[in-house]
Amino acid sequence: MNMNTRLLGTLCILGGLAYIVMAVYSAIVSATADSFDLVGQLLSLAWVVGAICGWLGFILIRGTGNNIAVRFLSFVPIVGLTLVFVISLYALLTGVTPFSIPFVGMGLIVELVGIVLNTIFAIATRALSGWRKFAPLGVLLGVVLGGAISGLTQGAIFGIPLGLGIAYAILGYAVQTAAPSRQPATQPA
Secondary structure, eight states, rough: OOOOOOOOOOHHHHHHHHHHHHHHHHHHTOOOSSSSHHHHHHHHHHHHHHHHHHHHHHHHTTOOOOOOHHHHHHHHHHHHHHHHHHHHHHHHHHHHOOOHHHHHHHHHHHHHHHHHHHHHHHHHHSSOOGGGGGGGHHHHHHHHHHHHHHHTTTTTOOHHHHHHHHHHHHHHHHHHHOOOOOOOOOOOO
């Protein structure tokens, strides 16, 4: 099965843009993490789906290399994001906030570990040329800079969603515009 990396990249860009809109919307309406917010939760779900597509696309363009163990570990952020998606969908359907369910935090931690791993893999393997190999580093910096923005504004700006939205849009663009990877030819038996 061959997945279209252009489509995955586009979905990642759209997810990143949804997270930017969520950050701006939440700042405008003064939303808090401990109150139910339908619009914010729907935009966050769009981000999670886009982020999953972005990492899947990055793996498909061989952004973390060809080593089977490294490629296996490259799925760690997808595992974390999938947990976040399932819990967030449950929270949406039951009318509670996602952060009232501890497993969301676990999923975000797994995602963060995966981001660090993929950053190391992408830079160390040099599988991609140019700026694309630094796209995972951009996602990692999105978390750090977003946290700094949130701290500096005392939470008035949802910095992490803003930083991650921008970073995932860039990751999506890297996936979308990358040349399709050359799959090894399979020999008939």
